[in-house]
Amino acid sequence: MSGIKPNASSTPNRVPKLQARKRVGAQDSIESPIESSKLDNENWIYSNNRSPPASPSQLKIPRNVNIDEDSECNSDSNDSTDAIEPHKSTKTDNKLNIWILISVPVVLLFAGFTLHFTKEATEPKLKLILSEEFSNLEKKFPQQHEDFFLSIRIAIEEILKYQQPRTLLLIYDSPSEVNFDQILGNVSETAVCFLRNCSIHPTVVSGFTLGSPEFVKDYGRIIDHFKDKLSNSGILIVENLEKVPGKSAQAFHYLCDEYNPSVPKALIILTMKVDQLPKMEFGREKFVRDILRGLWNDIGLDDKFDPLMSRISGNILIVNS
Numbered sequence: 001m002s003g004i005k006p007n008a009s010s011t012p013n014r015v016p017k018l019q020a021r022k023r024v025g026a027q028d029s030i031e032s033p034i035e036s037s038k039l040d041n042e043n044w045i046y047s048n049n050r051s052p053p054a055s056p057s058q059l060k061i062p063r064n065v066n067i068d069e070d071s072e073c074n075s076d077s078n079d080s081t082d083a084i085e086p087h088k089s090t091k092t093d094n095k096l097n098i099w100i101l102i103s104v105p106v107v108l109l110f111a112g113f114t115l116h117f118t119k120e121a122t123e124p125k126l127k128l129i130l131s132e133e134f135s136n137l138e139k140k141f142p143q144q145h146e147d148f149f150l151s152i153r154i155a156i157e158e159i160l161k162y163q164q165p166r167t168l169l170l171i172y173d174s175p176s177e178v179n180f181d182q183i184l185g186n187v188s189e190t191a192v193c194f195l196r197n198c199s200i201h202p203t204v205v206s207g208f209t210l211g212s213p214e215f216v217k218d219y220g221r222i223i224d225h226f227k228d229k230l231s232n233s234g235i236l237i238v239e240n241l242e243k244v245p246g247k248s249a250q251a252f253h254y255l256c257d258e259y260n261p262s263v264p265k266a267l268i269i270l271t272m273k274v275d276q277l278p279k280m281e282f283g284r285e286k287f288v289r290d291i292l293r294g295l296w297n298d299i300g301l302d303d304k305f306d307p308l309m310s311r312i313s314g315n316i317l318i319v320n321s
Contacts, residue, residue: 126157126160126194127157130153130156130157130194131153133190134149134150134152134153134190137149137183137186137187137190140186141179141182141183143179143320143321144179144183144319144320145317145318145320148317148318148319151168151315151317152168152187152191152317155168155267155315156191156194156195156267159195159265159266159267160194160195160265163264163265164258164259164261164264164265165255165256165257165258165261165263165264165265165266165267165268166258166267166268166314166315167252167256167267167268167269167270167311167312167314167315168267168268168269168270168315168317169241169270169271169272169288169312169313169315169316169317170183170184170269170270170271170272170317170318170319171271171272171273171274171277171278171284171287171288171316171317171318171319172271172272172273172274172277172318172319173273173274173275173276173277173321174273175321176277176319176320176321177273178321179319179320179321180271180319183319184237184269184271187269188202188235188237188269191234191235191267192233192234192235195234195235195265195266195267196232196233196234200232200233200234201233202233202234202235202236202237202269203226203229203230203232203233203235203236203237204236204237204239205226205236205237205238205239206238206239206240206243207238207239207240207241207242207243207244208240208243210222210238210243210244210245210248210249210251211243211244211245211248215248215251216245216247216248217247219247219248219249219250219251220251222248222251222255223251223254223255223262226255227255227262227263230255230262230263230266230268231263231266234265234266234267235266235267235268235269236255236266236267236268236269237269237271238252238268238269238270238271239271240271240272240273241270241271241272241292242272242273242274242291242292242295245296245298246295246296246297246298246299246304246305247298247299249296249299249308250299250304250308252268252270252308252311252312253307253308253311255268256268256311256312257311270312272288272291274291277318277320278318284316284318285313285316288309288313288316289309289313292305292309293305296308
């Protein structure tokens with residue numbers, strides 16, 4: 001048995017000597033996936049909590065973290081951060097919305113009270129200043145009727161209080177024309193200071209201008225033409241109402257409307273020169289109506305004339321010489 005040689009393909013009796021495993025030095029350390037994951041978690045905790053990192057043995061790896069891949073660990077860590085931050089932001093937004101809901105009504109209520117008391121405090125001052133201004137005009141033109149300047153002052157006060165237009169119709173004749181020009185200038189200057197400001201000039205239009213063919217054909221063009229001007233100046237003076245055709249005068253039905261006005265805060269002053277002033281002080285409306293009825297017969301006497309008269313005849317004032 002001992003003399004038989006083994007075949008070449010059989011397993012040799014001699015086992016090769018195994019080499020010893022190379023020792024890993026401190027400089028040749030190998031990074032483990034687990035240690036890498038621990039370090040990533042350590043960096044995440046440090047960056048979010050701003051506290052020194054704990055030792056690797058103290059770190060707890062979340063169950064849902066795959067310790068075999070660094071990218072998945074970082075991704076799960078970021079997802080955890082995203083899940084926490086919106087929750088905090090939502091609470092902050094809710095508190096902010098509550099404060100807005102509380103503070104806005106309080107601010108609006110305070111502003112309303114401020115405007116109310118400011119208006120209440122301002123109106124008496126305006127009335128006092130207006131009263132002083134028109135008292136001076138009464139002294140300057142003592143020949144006028146006692147209700148002349150009072151009526152004008154009340155009209156301006158009502159415009160400021162109710163934000164509605166008012167209309168004055170001033171009647172004069174040749175002997176009183178000088179006084180009329182001076183009074184009209186003083187009244188318009190005073191009124192524009194209260195309705196707009198003292199640097200603005202009143203809008204003035206002649207009755208002859210309103211008698212032009214384009215305005216007679218379509219009185220709506222008068223409204224369109226003077227609406228913005230009246231809005232800017234606050235005062236529209238129509239000279240020589242007796243020269244305005246009836247068809248053009250229909251524009252006053254809208255410009256002088258107190259309840260549905262084209263321009264709310266405005267004063268319209270119509271002037272009319274007559275041959276002779278009425279002798280009876282309380283017959284002013286009938287006096288004007290009789291004159292205009294004859295001049296405006298082109299628009300009819302009932303359906304258009306009467307409503308138009310009601311617009312312009314509320315404040316008829318006579319200018320004495």
